[in-house]
Amino acid sequence: MLPLLFIRKFIMSVSSNHLTIKDIAKLSGVSKSTVSRVINHDPMVKESTRNKVMAIIEQYQFTPSKSARAMRGYGNKVIGIIVTRLDSMSENQAVRCMLPIFYEHDYDPIIMESQFKVEKVQEHLSMLKEKQADGVVIFAFTGLDNNVLSFWQNKSVIMARSYPDYNCVCYDDIGAVTQLLHHLHLTKKHQKIAYIGVEEQDQTTGAVRYQAYLAFCQRYNIIPHAYLGKLSFLSGYDLAPLVLASAPTAIVCATEAIALGLNKYLYEKQLNHIVVASVGNSELLNFLFPQTLFIELGFDKAGTYAANKLIAMLQKVTDFNAIAKTMTIPSQLNHSSS
Amino acid sequence: MLPLLFIRKFIMSVSSNHLTIKDIAKLSGVSKSTVSRVINHDPMVKESTRNKVMAIIEQYQFTPSKSARAMRGYGNKVIGIIVTRLDSMSENQAVRCMLPIFYEHDYDPIIMESQFKVEKVQEHLSMLKEKQADGVVIFAFTGLDNNVLSFWQNKSVIMARSYPDYNCVCYDDIGAVTQLLHHLHLTKKHQKIAYIGVEEQDQTTGAVRYQAYLAFCQRYNIIPHAYLGKLSFLSGYDLAPLVLASAPTAIVCATEAIALGLNKYLYEKQLNHIVVASVGNSELLNFLFPQTLFIELGFDKAGTYAANKLIAMLQKVTDFNAIAKTMTIPSQLNHSSS
DNA sequence: TTGTACGCGTTATCAT
């Protein structure tokens, strides 16, 4: 009786058009190893044979099996991108800049959602580890501590927050708020500038931006009037009457969502003499309330930088003397309405 | 001289804590084959041995190497999701419902952007083919024809548009517009209902919804007043004065973006007696103009359905008699403001 | 410079 194995093999060799390194070897009259060497750019192959093999590879559109080389420890050419929420405008902008760069370098980005949960990050990370992903981009959030990330130390870029010994890409929260205030106070001569922010539990959007406001006030002798709430339109709307009690001529908002809420309130009350300034911008804010002054945190630049950085990291085989650094993306003031 | 291979092997066996099926076999006193059988739920293993092996697997938190089993032709457990734009609110909502379902079944979803370009879809698709992805979800758009998709015929779900011989999940554009009009005309007794839509080049959002409006008008003897523009806030804002010329008491908008633009215009002109109705909703529309009547197309339900459908398709080994069907997700009218 | 032989972790076939 003929073993089934042989039958299957025969069928395969006829019907399946999936070429392997072996087939290429046969077709170009060399051994598997040589083909492998050609593929991996081994300098020890003769020019002539290389050309010969390359020709066959091109002709048959051969691509080595990803799974097989993954098994040999070559990495899957996979990069995980863990965002907090898929519908976060800011992260979206950054991610959209990353994707083409990863594609360019033949990496397959796989996007996952943490929903601000540490356990989700852990889950995704172990999934990626199993899959032998090559690198990760993680959008950090309040509560995420670095011990979860240790395995990825030299193959990850952390966004929006700075961790020691990790490569991070941060936004210039302090600079953004300061520039906004600088423009309002020094250029536009506003004296009474209030602030609506986010609770200090949130490190960057909350605490840092608020502190920047306080610091500026102290330096320029402005009496601070600040209210902190949640990260939503509603919060901006609800805090509006409170902050107006101090009769400000300008109000700085920690986020564009808050600015949207505030603007709605001001519009309803016909208080259109008050200048609204916001960290961050959106198409909608710009459309609905075009007079709003805003400063871009540079999510697109951050995304581009992060992707390039990660790829550079992964290309170094062993980077002993590569120091993990935090890059701060400079903010850019919107001058169209100034 | 000791071959390097052995040295490496020795080092690996000591330092690397990565367990393989072999190690589990050794630890539980059986052969690799039996462990494999346990993993793959082969009914031919004795209860006692299964429990023994399972215990070891649990204890050591063993997970079979994805790459290795992928090489054995088990599929990569990868599903491609091709969205048009990463920041499309509607697609986002659908995708967010899909992800947990795919994770649940141990599939790795990889999200890609087509940017409404056919060539991008092609590019992504061939990348996924190379990667031996198991299935695809594609968000269709005007201009995408099915000959690009032929390879994926029985392993894909197409969103938002119906193709013969493919499994599709569509939104009930006609039903949505009709329900909206039904409510306005029959329940709220509006007689003059105008429409702002999208150019008919866009099949679903443009043509279909517009036709539904016209059909309703004809049936109920309403004089149609419609203007078609682009898919943006600005279009809604710009077309507002034109559509107001017919002195309508209610205006139906093809999208929430248009509704947003229209609302802005009406608010500025203090025309708050006019009822705005919209297909689709967003947190923002709801917050800024809560009196807007809207109908949900059910993106979340569509996402959930699509994901489950795809997984069901992939589980059937050979589905000869499975007929490709188009599922239409029912719309749901918002009754909070009725 | 190239070919041979083996190993990676898993599953399938065949023999016990």
Next chain:
DNA sequence: ATGATAACGCGTACAA
């Protein structure tokens, strides 16, 4: 019911 062994496609130490 279980074990031994040959594949899968690829990379690489070693011999030639």
